[in-house]
Amino acid sequence: MKLIFEKSIPGRGQDIFPACDVPVKMPDVKAKKVKARLPEISENEMGRHYTALAKRAHGVNDGFYPLGSCTMKHNPRINEKMSNLPGFAKLHPLQPAETVQGANELINELEEFLCEITGMDGVTFQPAAGAHGEFTGLLLIKAYHHDRGDDERNEIIVPDAAHGTNPASATMAGYKTIVIKSNENGTVDIDDLKAHLGPKTAGLMLTNPNTVGLFDPNIMEITKLVHEAGGLNYYDGANLNAVIGIVRPADIGFDVIHMNLHKTFSTPHGGGGPGSGPCAYKDFLAPFAPGLVCKDGKNYTRAEKSIGNVTGFYGNFLVMVKAYTYLLTIGKDVPTLAQNAVLNANYMQEKLKDIYPIAFDTTCMHEFVIGLDPVYRKTHVSALDVAKALLDYGIHPPTIYFPLIVHEALMIEPTETETKETLDEAITAFREIYDRIFNAPESVQQAPQTTPVLRLDDTKAAREPHLRYTWD
Amino acid sequence: MGTFIPNTKEEQLKMLKEIGYKDFDDLFKVIPDEAKVKGELNLPEGMSEIEVDRKVQGLADKNVVFRSVFRGAGAYNHYVPSAVDAIANKEEFLTAYTPYQAEISQGILQSIFEYQTMIAEITGMDIANASLYDGASAAAEACWMCKDRKHSTIYVSGAVDGRIQEVINTYSFGRESKVVVVPEKDGVTDAVALKKLLSDDPEASCFLVQYPNFYGVIEDVDELCKITHDAGAKFIMYCQPLALGALRSPGEIGADIAVGEGQPLGLGLEFGGPYLGYLSTKEENMRSIPGRLIGETVDTRGERGFVLTIQAREQHIRREKASSNVCSNEAWCALRAGIYLSTIGPKGFEDVATLCSSKAHYLADELEKIGMKRVYKGEFWNEFVTTCPDAEKLNKALEKKGILGGLPVEGGNILWCCTELNSKEDIDEVVAIAKEVF
Secondary structure, eight states, rough: OGGGGGGTTTTOOOOOOOOOOOOOOOOOOOOOOOOOOOOEEEEEEHHHHHHHHHTTTTTTTTOOOOOSSSSOOOOOOHHHHHHHHHHHHHHOOTSOOOGHHHHHHHHHHHHHHHHHOOOSSEEEHHHHHHHHHHHHHHHHHHHHHTTTTTTTOOOOOEEEOOTTTTHHHHHTTEEEEEEEBTTSSSSSSSSHHHOOOOOOOOEEOOSSSTSSSSTTTTTTHHHHHHHHTOOOEEEGGGGGGGGGBBBBGGGGGGGGEEOOTTTTTTTOOOOTTTOOOEEEEGGGGGGGOOOOEEEEOOOOEOTOOOOOOSSSSSOHHHHHHHHHHHHHGGGHHHHHHHHHHHHEEEEEEEHHHTTTTTSSSOOOSSSSSEEEEHHHHHHHHHHHHHHHHHTTTTTTOOSOSTTTTTTEEEEEOOOOTTTTHHHHHHHHHHHHHHHHHOOOHHHHTOOOSSSSSSSBHHHHHSSOOOOOOOOO | OOOOOOOOOHHHHHHHHTTTOOHHHGGGGGGGGGOOSOOOSSOOOOOHHHHHHHHHHHHHHHHOOOSOOOTTTTOOOEEEEEHHHHHHEEEEEEETOOOOOOOHHHHHHHHHHHHHHHHHHHHTOOOOOOBHHHHHHHHHHHHHHOSSSSOOOEEETTOOOHHHHHHHHHHHHHHHEEEEOOEETEEEEEHHHHHHHHHHHTTTTEEEEEEEEEEEOOOHHHHHHHHHTTTOOOOEEEOGGGGGGGOOOHHHHHSEEEEEEOOTTTTOOOOGOSSEEEEEOOOOGGGGSOOOOOOOOTTTTEEEEEEEEEEEEHHHHHHHOOOOOSSOOOHHHHHHHHHHHHHHHHHHHHHHHHHHHHHHHHHHHHHHHTTBBBBBOOOBBSSEOOOOOOHHHHHHHHHHEEEEEEEEEEGGGEEEEOOOTTTTHHHHHHHHHHHHHH
């Protein structure tokens, strides 16, 4: 398909801007010599260009999207409608406080909901994404230790199954990452944890259920051990959908958490963002919080020892409107989200486990991981091949090659908004592909065949980088 | 009440039984009892769509939407062409995630590749990334990009928006690098001070200037660039992207990194977000760029296609050694920016810059006539600071007429902003009200 630049014809376009109704006056500075080569295209052609691009994309609205750890649930239409209301979308972030009382009320009420759900005492909405929330949470931990003169604590413990963002965030926060092993059950190896805890421990970052979809049965002991060593517990909320309304991170010993409003709270992922990664914390961390903190519902003040802001204004407000709208709809039925997310994952796992090797064959939470390695060794058909084969069934593949502790991993998260029929269709597709692995392996290795492009050369892209269109 | 779970209670129970569980309690017995919530959460009853609509609309109605906006300071009231909403709201774009599976994500990948090209074009740089969270956090990432083993001190002009300075400081608290504010003098960076600071510091890594700066003044960026480069540091320009329709681009000036807030490119005011951090740079810095990059390649038939690339920089591969922790970005906002720039085209890009400049100069001239004089001498584009006898009184009077006045800043002054949306009539009205008040 042509790029929009290749459809450009000089002189085409539409009149968006009126003639200037005041004398034309430009700053008296050196003249611009190089012009930006932007597309010149009629609205009709442009509309068709983007419609063609839309047809070459796959969203939750197009079909099943069991991308593990990403919680690709349905994005309710009412969320979009509410976030587009002029009373929210047209507010300047620096308007006088008395003119944004509705927005502030919404933020406060959402904070209350999220505190109730997590068991925490306060929330900052500044972080724009999950990883940004991790970074913010780690800075809260750092500020806390620093305030106590405990600057020796420079290590963050992260299990080997953790999301890549955890160690990357730890580095950004100036911490050394200490990786601990998972045990044979796929959860935290308590002995290895104990061996690494000490006077240098600033904290532990943990996803629970973890990235293999298992709830750590020793969670109370784990968080207690970290506290006893003087560290704090950070909860990576990427998998909160598994336990929302059933387990509250604060109740199981966590001190600070980020949530992904674009996962658990149904806001759309937008092809990669915007998300929103609010960070919730216990009261003793409140003095370090970023942004303005409102305690009485009216007056906003800066926390006394604030780590400072992580975004220019208040975070991704319109995403907050969507999450708030969602929570109004669901209300106290939030446990049904976790129940059905876990049910759907177990249903798929159960219907596939007679043929596909399950990494840890036990009751999973909202997602489960297939470890295709034994099949790969026999057939040379890889997790990547299975993922590509699913494309021909109109299914977005699971997350692959993650977590790193499972070889040839396929991480499947169906979410609660899928019907039994959709799950059954996906199960049939997985089983058909399994048959093909043994009967016609090349058909799997050569998939996909029905997509707009076939398998793409990633190596070429990285070795000979073309990151933009060039005019010759 | 409200739910988006399709399977009925009966179906759920049937599925549970089919896989060997009595009920949900049985399914969740893997979670220790002591970890579970006792009883019910204190949340309101769920609501039907109509009830939700009414409640949220009620909150929106409590806010004031100004019909005429003269405030900028990091968030700009530009026109969003109809095509932007119509196209961006296609659910294929809205409900997809990061294009990990390239073969069914060509639409997302190509739209970002086009966006990367447009950002590179307007900033005059070689390459751009797929987006960052917002301008301020992108500025912090840009400063981090310049750090190497021997150079770590970040220099920021005192004429940079305090909000941007703050985020750079927060990031530096994490990374334990020193941030030095270069003093501002008469509304611009004190070049003499910059020269002295940089030459005294062998660890200087970069200098960041805003263009136009927080006071709206266009700094002597050629001189600042030269001073910075002479000291062996990198020059970062934080630019209002639409100003680049009128001003020389960072590329023309010789900057190493261009970064900024992409909100003016087809995003609304949105009470501060979601916005769009853009970042572009020279090709030589490619492997230290934070965030996603989309690259061109071919498929097995030799057809052109696009993929996420140079991922060896990223958190999911490099983990603690990654160039940044960015995973989710602002792809949908980047899509909007791409549609916006395609809609206005090269002529519109210059027209809008001309309109903004002309309106702002007209307002400045008219305010001057009634004694509200410009505070700084430097050239400006669409923002400027004036004196004001009583900023609060004036803004209250404007507010009564549905006008959001300029932002009160230090010294009782006002930072004004005009865009193409402020008609001559609107501007005359502001001046008339100011005349009446004082």
